[in-house]
Amino acid sequence: MASRASATKPPGVWRQLLDNPYIFGLSAGLEANRLRDADKFASLGGFLFGYDQGVVSGVLEMQSFAAEFPRIYVDSRFKGWFVSTLLLAAWLGSLVNGPVADRFGRKGSMLAAVVVFTLGSALQAGAQTMAVLFGGRAVAGLAVGMLTMIVPMYMSEVSTAGIRGTLVVLQQLSITLGILVSYWLEYGTQYIGGVRCAPDIPYTGGTHDRPKFDPRHDVGSPGHRCPGQSQAAWRVPFALQIAPALILGIGMLFYPESPRYYLMRRQEDAALRALAQLRRAEHPDSPCLRDEYLAIKAEVLFDESIARERFPGKAGPSLYFAQYGSLVATKPAFRRLAVGCLIGFFQQFIGCNAMIYYSPIIFSQLGLSGGTTSLLATGVYGIVNTLSTLPALFLIDRVGRRPLLMCGATGTFISLVIVGAILGAYGNNLLHHRAAGWVGIAFVYIYDVNFSYSFAPIGWVLPSEIFNLGNRSKAMALTTSCTWMCNFIIGLVTPDMLESFGWGTYIFFAAFALLAFLFTWGFVPETKGKSLEDMDEIFGDAAARDEKQRLFTIAASLGLTAPMPTLDKIDVATADAREYA
Numbered sequence: 328m329a330s331r332a333s334a335t336k337p338p339g340v341w342r343q344l345l346d347n348p349y350i351f352g353l354s355a356g357l358e359a360n361r362l363r364d365a366d367k368f369a370s371l372g373g374f375l376f377g378y379d380q381g382v383v384s385g386v387l388e389m390q391s392f393a394a395e396f397p398r399i400y401v402d403s404r405f406k407g408w409f410v411s412t413l414l415l416a417a418w419l420g421s422l423v424n425g426p427v428a429d430r431f432g433r434k435g436s437m438l439a440a441v442v443v444f445t446l447g448s449a450l451q452a453g454a455q456t457m458a459v460l461f462g463g464r465a466v467a468g469l470a471v472g473m474l475t476m477i478v479p480m481y482m483s484e485v486s487t488a489g490i491r492g493t494l495v496v497l498q499q500l501s502i503t504l505g506i507l508v509s510y511w512l513e514y515g516t517q518y519i520g521g522v523r524c525a526p527d528i529p530y531t532g533g534t535h536d537r538p539k540f541d542p543r544h545d546v547g548s549p550g551h552r553c554p555g556q557s558q559a560a561w562r563v564p565f566a567l568q569i570a571p572a573l574i575l576g577i578g579m580l581f582y583p584e585s586p587r588y589y590l591m592r593r594q595e596d597a598a599l600r601a602l603a604q605l606r607r608a609e610h611p612d613s614p615c616l617r618d619e620y621l622a623i624k625a626e627v628l629f630d631e632s633i634a635r636e637r638f639p640g641k642a643g644p645s646l647y648f649a650q651y652g653s654l655v656a657t658k659p660a661f662r663r664l665a666v667g668c669l670i671g672f673f674q675q676f677i678g679c680n681a682m683i684y685y686s687p688i689i690f691s692q693l694g695l696s697g698g699t700t701s702l703l704a705t706g707v708y709g710i711v712n713t714l715s716t717l718p719a720l721f722l723i724d725r726v727g728r729r730p731l732l733m734c735g736a737t738g739t740f741i742s743l744v745i746v747g748a749i750l751g752a753y754g755n756n757l758l759h760h761r762a763a764g765w766v767g768i769a770f771v772y773i774y775d776v777n778f779s780y781s782f783a784p785i786g787w788v789l790p791s792e793i794f795n796l797g798n799r800s801k802a803m804a805l806t807t808s809c810t811w812m813c814n815f816i817i818g819l820v821t822p823d824m825l826e827s828f829g830w831g832t833y834i835f836f837a838a839f840a841l842l843a844f845l846f847t848w849g850f851v852p853e854t855k856g857k858s859l860e861d862m863d864e865i866f867g868d869a870a871a872r873d874e875k876q877r878l879f880t881i882a883a884s885l886g887l888t889a890p891m892p893t894l895d896k897i898d899v900a901t902a903d904a905r906e907y908a
Contacts (some may be wrong), residue, residue, distance in 0.1 A: 347575030372437075372478030373498045374571055375444065376471050377505025380683050381709065382564050383410050385513030385702055388687045390524035390540050392561040394552045394784050396457060397542035403822035411463050411819040413468030414519050416813035420472025425804055426647065427473075433481040433585045441576035445469030445569050448644065452566035463565075476807060479787075480800075484585040485605050499784045503716050506683060507709035513564050514702045520557035527539065533739035536758055586620070588626045598623070621887040624698075628885075629878045650801050659868035664802055666850060669898070671810035673843035674786035677739050678836035679778050680814055681821040682708070684770065688825060689771065692750060694757035711772050715779030726854040728785050730848060735781020736844035742774035748831030754829070782843070790855040793862055795874055 386392050387409075393400035399409045420440075428436040447467025454460035479498065522541065525547045533539025546552040583605055589598035599611040600622060608616055634641075638649045657660045682689065686708050687701035695701050722731060749757075749767040757764040795801040824832040852865045865874065 328626060372474040373501030373509075374505040375568065375575070376475055376508045376570070377507075378568050379467060379471055379505075380502075380680065381506035381509035382513065382568065384684050384686050384705060385510065385517070386561045386564065387685075388701060389513075389517055389556065389561045390542070391520070391553045391556040391558050393542040393868040394546050395525050395558065396460065398457070400542050407819040410822075411815050412464040413471065414815035414818050416465040416468030416671045417475065418467040418808055418815055421808050421811055422472075422478045422804065424473040424476045424499040425800075428480065428588075429591070430478055432456070432588050433477060433484065434579055434582065435578050436477045437481065438576055438623060440470045440473035440477065441572050441579070443467075443473070443780065444572045445576075447819075448565060448569045448572065452562045452569075452795065455857040456857060463645050464722045464753070474809060475811075476804065481585055483678065484587045499719070499787065500713065500716050503709075503713040503779070503783075507706075507713045507742065509564065510702070510706045510709035513561075514706045516560045516563050517702060519560045519563070520553075521555040523555045523733065524553040525555055534755070537755075542894070568826030587623050587627060590624050595624075621882065624802060625878060625882040625885055625887060629874075631852075632881065633874070650798075651805065654798055654802055654805065657868075659863075660798065661864075661867045663793050663795075663798075663864050663868075664805065666852075667802060667806040668809040669846060670782075670786050670789055670851070671806050672813050673736075673839060673846065674782045675810060675813035675817050676737070676836070676839040677778065677782065677843055678743065678774075678817070678833075678839075679783065681816050681832075681836065683712075683773065684818055684823055686771075686824065688822070690823065691756075691770060692829070693746075693771070694761065708772065708775060712776050712779055715776040716783060718780040720785040722780065722786070723784070724855060727853050728789050729851055730740035731781045731849040732785055732851065733844055735777045735841050738777025738781075738842065738846060739774050740840035742770040742777065743833045743837035743840060745770045746774070747830045747837065750830035750833065787853070789854060793852065793858075793866075795863070795868070822845070 339525030382803070387406060398405050400406070412882070424436055424440070427439070431439070432502060444467055447463050447470060450459055450463025450466060452463075453465055480499070524542070525545060528542050528545050528547070530538035547554050583601035584597070584600040586598040586605070589595070589601060596611070599616065601615055602608075602620055602623075603611040603613065606619075634650070637653060638646055641649050653660065654664045686705040689705040691700045695704055719731070746767050749763050749770075753760045753763050757767075760901045761807060790806040791799070793801060821832070824835065826833070850860070854862070857865075862868075
């Protein structure tokens, strides 16, 4: 059986995606009804995350929202908390959802997240008070964190080895698509009732050259503060995110549970039925499923064997915390965790989400006057963001991770320095130096291009490749939570920095881009074409060889003769990505 498997070239990534419509729908956010009558809904975990990231930027610039919640509009610290409340709750959601997924299943966890997200979105859309608005942000954030943890887990457990890496890039594309849709949707909804809150009342804020709306004065009577722009301009974008959440929830009712979860619960017949449904096999006893089923079972038994040996006598919460403690118990383990967490740290601290959350404010600083023009430039930013992710499909396995990260860090550093220098040189006089302002705007887009092909996807891919089998799931949970915490910090402090430091904000992010280059050059290993043993050698560990032998022994005891997908080269998951592209 092994020789036959090795003699036959596996189908390419695109063919495997078509043959696995459940997975394709879950990751890509694309309609699948044209793809061999696959599911008619796209799983939108990544899309929801991206939409919720992008929707807040336009809402912050809408005058009807400012009239309803003036403190958020005029107080930069309050604005930061409005954005970051969701991110802090998402950090918590990503941490607590692991035990929930193990107890109630991957499907159950995802459905719970959909319910929570729907509630949070409804609270935001219908908020009449600050407390309800912030509460809605927190509730929705909890669900977003749960989804960003459980959707990749579900995809990795139900997909075939040949498409897992490509799914990571597709997930990133789905996130950028959500951002893009939210940007352009808000560009349209801002016209509901007109773009001005009170068209007949002149602006009293800003300067003489650049008057600005002040929600404390430039409004109508107390009972009719905004005779112009309707509150629907900002309530509709918040409400519309309920639709993809409901589609995800309803669609998941027809999706199978993860076979791995069933095996963890000792439900072998259910695991076989789920695997048969995923692979569209005619019968659970089909011979074509045997090797894959045994490989999954071997991995589950391997995890249990590792837990018994390393943490004897522990179960439940004590086992859970002991497993996390093992990530820093030895120097090699700590080095792996540090690299994984710092990649997520630099992904955020070179300013990516500062641009996403506050792009209308940034474009306004660069001389684009009027909320409509800033939202239009923000919509273009969303297009650039989406298209710039595509090169990762071509390059990640041709060029490697390190070169892309170093090129991306260099490009973002140069772009941020130029934008900061333009603002430092011209400041509030950009209205009289239009050419300089347009150069700054161009380099904001160039920054986005460099980030989107490098740190955006690789920040998620690389951490999954450096950890050994026994620690991978817990280590990934920690690196993800680290990314969320950094995201929260950036979302919180950026409005204050833009207001207080101005051009210095971009130099701040540029400094971290330079540090990201030096960190990548000095400490980040190249994982392209590397095995788990190669990673052990790099980090001075010997765990992978022992774990590999243990897994082989377990697989042999089950009668498995085909190669174990887990033990192939690390980037076998993305080896055919260029064919997909």
